[in-house]
Amino acid sequence: EVQLVQSGPEVKKPGESLKISCQASGYTFTDYWIAWVRQMPGKGLEWMGITYPGQSQTTYNPSFQGQVTISADKSISTAFLQWNRLKASDTATYYCARHKAVPDYWGQGTLVTVAS
């Protein structure tokens, strides 16, 4: 069974750093891309970027380029989304999703709250 299990909710202060994770199981991790999608409170879905663990390749939505870092560690079948300096506007639920043609399996989401 394909599963993407994301790390738990986070509460952070502006300026802090954060790295959230997405652990995959039930398929060959290096055969699929992993995408990250943001959903701000009460809002729609935004495509952040995508990484291919098989070739350590990552592409960002220009709107998120420089704001976050997407990576993956194939030895532990886990993808990551990282911030160096959080802002209040980063408050959102972040989803990872397995992606070949389209995102087909999704993680349960990680709620990140940034508040002073």
Next chain:
Amino acid sequence: EIVLTQSPATLSLSPGERATLSCRASQSVSTYLAWYQQKPGQPPRLVIYDASNRATGVPARFSGSGSGTSFILTISSLEPEDFALYYCHQRSDWPQTFGQGTKVEIK
């Protein structure tokens, strides 16, 4: 960036009725259009991919059509579990984008 515009914003229907959701793209996406269903507190669930292909486990009452810039998601007879938010998504161009969503609510 390709903009996807969904209409209507909200669709108020009764169980058993037919739902017709529209998604229009600002430029052609060929058939690289998918539909997702999202319920409160849950991740999106893939319903239709490549405009007209049902995802694994999706009931036959869901169907998709269209190409180029105009797409339709049809739910032939609404079941109670179908009341949710629906998003269209294009993978034709980078960055991939989503529509703003259509809420299908119980009338």
